[in-house]
Amino acid sequence: MVKLAEWHGKEVFRKYGIALPQGAVARSPGEAEALARSGKVPLPCVVKAQVLAGGRGKGGAVRFANTAAEAREAATAILGLEFKGEKVREVLLEEKLSIAKELYVSFTLDRSLRLPILITSAKGGVEIESVEDAAIDRQPVDPFPGLTAYEKRRVAKSFGLSGPARASLDRLLDNLWKLFQAEDAELVEINPLAVVGDGLVALDAKVIIEDDAAFRHPEYAEVRDDRTPLEEIAREKEIAFVQLDGNIGVIANGAGLTMATLDVLQEFGGRPGVFLDLGGTDDPRKVTEAFLLMAEARPKAVFLNIFGGVTKCDTVAKGLVEAMGKVPPSDRFPLVARIRGNNEKEGVEILREAGIISIPTLRESAQAAVAAAARSP
Ligand code: GDP
Numbered sequence: 001m002v003k004l005a006e007w008h009g010k011e012v013f014r015k016y017g018i019a020l021p022q023g024a025v026a027r028s029p030g031e032a033e034a035l036a037r038s039g040k041v042p043l044p045c046v047v048k049a050q051v052l053a054g055g056r057g058k059g060g061a062v063r064f065a066n067t068a069a070e071a072r073e074a075a076t077a078i079l080g081l082e083f084k085g086e087k088v089r090e091v092l093l094e095e096k097l098s099i100a101k102e103l104y105v106s107f108t109l110d111r112s113l114r115l116p117i118l119i120t121s122a123k124g125g126v127e128i129e130s131v132e133d134a135a136i137d138r139q140p141v142d143p144f145p146g147l148t149a150y151e152k153r154r155v156a157k158s159f160g161l162s163g164p165a166r167a168s169l170d171r172l173l174d175n176l177w178k179l180f181q182a183e184d185a186e187l188v189e190i191n192p193l194a195v196v197g198d199g200l201v202a203l204d205a206k207v208i209i210e211d212d213a214a215f216r217h218p219e220y221a222e223v224r225d226d227r228t229p230l231e232e233i234a235r236e237k238e239i240a241f242v243q244l245d246g247n248i249g250v251i252a253n254g255a256g257l258t259m260a261t262l263d264v265l266q267e268f269g270g271r272p273g274v275f276l277d278l279g280g281t282d283d284p285r286k287v288t289e290a291f292l293l294m295a296e297a298r299p300k301a302v303f304l305n306i307f308g309g310v311t312k313c314d315t316v317a318k319g320l321v322e323a324m325g326k327v328p329p330s331d332r333f334p335l336v337a338r339i340r341g342n343n344e345k346e347g348v349e350i351l352r353e354a355g356i357i358s359i360p361t362l363r364e365s366a367q368a369a370v371a372a373a374a375r376s377p
């Protein structure tokens with residue numbers, strides 16, 4: 001997922017003529033102070049953590065400063081934070097505007113309607129998650145005519161804007177719509193969109209570029225995302241590997257069976273910690289690589305749940321046994337297997353010879369995996 005940091009999203013906004021507060025990024029308290037002192041960022045200013053998680057306003061990661069010394073202090077505090085698991089490396093300093101009203105605007109894709117959708121609310125700001133449904137307006141946008149005059153009119157009415165402010169809103173919506181389409185975004189969100197005099201200023205920016213369109217946008221290739229280091233390695237090796245916060249590793253094949261396996265473990269009180277979807281592969285080299293990555297995640301136990309359709313149970317079993325031999329003793333874990341389907345007998349036999357018992361039913365095998373994780377030191 002290509003998720004842009006706020007400063008980066010705002011850089012894209014600027015290209016599309018969306019009004020922004022004057023600001024700049026700092027990587028150290030000294031740099032923050034210098035920006036305020038030199039007037040590059042007018043005072044009073046706002047100092048904001050550049051992390052991908054939301055809720056900064058409520059979480060102490062957005063602060064205000066009246067002087068350059070205060071800007072330094074705010075930057076020191078924020079740069080020292082680990083916000084929702086993410087270390088803060090940069091802060092964005094911006095002039096503090098006086099806001100008449102905070103609004104919410106976004107374009108995203110509605111997957112059930114199969115259309116872009118314009119979502120707006122006159123109750124924007126940090127409490128957006130708890131705004132009642134009735135105060136949130138959703139208008140599907142047909143991409144062929146594009147955003148129409150009546151859609152914009154409805155937004156203006158709900159925001160209570162008229163005259164020059166209304167004209168600002170029309171321009172903003174047109175620009176944001178243009179950005180959404182041309183950048184192949186799956187989400188563009190402004191919260192809050194601030195009413196400042198007769199104008200509208202984007203105080204925040206959230207931009208997510210559609211993964212499948214990434215090839216059309218080499219300019220986003222360097223964007224840091226939220227993959228863990230192991231997930232990053234897996235991506236390079238084209239292995240579907242996701243880390244969660246539990247302690248049982250899951251190796252399955254196919255997204256459906258993989259998800260169902262996570263559910264079943266949960267059902268029996270287990271906590272899946274990492275999962276690996278072998279997909280249609282039974283290439284022993286790939287299975288080995290995948291398994292070694294799994295070992296690096298140091299699960300308490302691993303549940304292998306394979307259905308041999310295209311995949312053959314015996315080749316998966318072979319790859320697995322081979323991989324087991326390569327796991328360093330310090331990283332070893334108990335393994336519970338269930339392999340069914342194509343060449344099942346041969347697969348079960350290969351596992352048995354290596355001392356791994358395959359349990360044929362889902363319930364018993366999942367329970368055994370949960371128990372193994374609980375016993376594991
Ligand atoms: P988020 O909580 O991570 O979404 O961070 P935001 O960028 O949305 O900032 C949180 C809140 O800080 C906003 O809802 C505003 O109330 C406030 N804020 C941000 N910039 C300014 C500004 O320039 N002036 C004023 N008065 N408030 C601001």
Ligand code: MN
Nearest residue numbers: 125191192204
């Ligand atoms: Mn926001």
